[in-house]
Amino acid sequence: MKVKKIPMRMCVGCKELKPKKELLRIVVLPTGVIEVDRTGKKSGRGVYVCDSMDCFNKAYENHGLEKSLKRPVSKDVYEALKAQIENG
Numbered sequence: 868m869k870v871k872k873i874p875m876r877m878c879v880g881c882k883e884l885k886p887k888k889e890l891l892r893i894v895v896l897p898t899g900v901i902e903v904d905r906t907g908k909k910s911g912r913g914v915y916v917c918d919s920m921d922c923f924n925k926a927y928e929n930h931g932l933e934k935s936l937k938r939p940v941s942k943d944v945y946e947a948l949k950a951q952i953e954n955g
Contacts, residue, residue: 873886873887874886874887875887876890876915877915878890878915878916878917878922878926879914879915879916879926879931879932879934879935880916880917880921880922880923880924880925880926880929880931881917881921881922881925883917885915885917887907887915888907889917889918890915890916890917890918891903891915891916891917891918891948891951891952892904892907892909892913892914892915893913893914893915893916893932893936893944893948894909894911894912894913894914895911895912895913895936895938896909896910896911897910897911901936901938901940901941901944902944902947903944903947903948903951905951912936912937914931914932914935914936916931916932916948918952918955919952920949920952920953923948923949923952927945932944932945
């Protein structure tokens with residue numbers, strides 16, 4: 868019997884490895900637009916953050932998104948991510 872491997876990703880806030888399904892993905896589309904990827908399937912460079920305000924705040928303070936995406940991230944993206952976390 869084969870055991871299915873669970874894809875793991877690192878949160879840019881707490882730096883912990885967690886199952887991909889438990890994390891929110893932020894993606895830079897090929898057009899350069901940064902957005903929250905609810906499906907986890909959009910093409911482009913993606914980074915992950917836990918679905919908690921704690922990790923969001925850490926990622927914001929240590930500029931985790933900017934470092935991982937290798938580009939500046941606008942306040943709008945942070946606001947969208949914050950709303951996504953607060954609303955579940």
